[in-house]
Amino acid sequence: MVSRHCPSCEQPVTRLSLHGVEAGQLFGRSGWKAITLSCPSCGVVLGAQIDPVALKREGVDATADEVAKKLRGR
Ligand SMILES: [Zn+2]
Numbered sequence: 187m188v189s190r191h192c193p194s195c196e197q198p199v200t201r202l203s204l205h206g207v208e209a210g211q212l213f214g215r216s217g218w219k220a221i222t223l224s225c226p227s228c229g230v231v232l233g234a235q236i237d238p239v240a241l242k243r244e245g246v247d248a249t250a251d252e253v254a255k256k257l258r259g260r
Contacts, residue, residue: 195228202232209236211258 192199203224210217219240223233 194230197227
């Protein structure tokens with residue numbers, strides 16, 4: 187069963203805080219806009235993903251393989 191409590195502070199997680207970040211190689215030139223999903227009580231990052239809104243806004247028709255290649259800098 188999936189827990190709905192934060193693994194760090196153990197508070198119930200009924201909403202997530204979103205923060206924009208860049209995803210890519212550590213010193214890579216190109217990257218993707220991404221978001222982190224954080225616990226609103228303690229701020230620990232519970233997940234991250236490529237920002238689907240930014241992808242759509244940029245008109246990128248990217249497959250999962252294309253996203254992975256860009257993240258690797260190839
Ligand atoms: Zn927490």
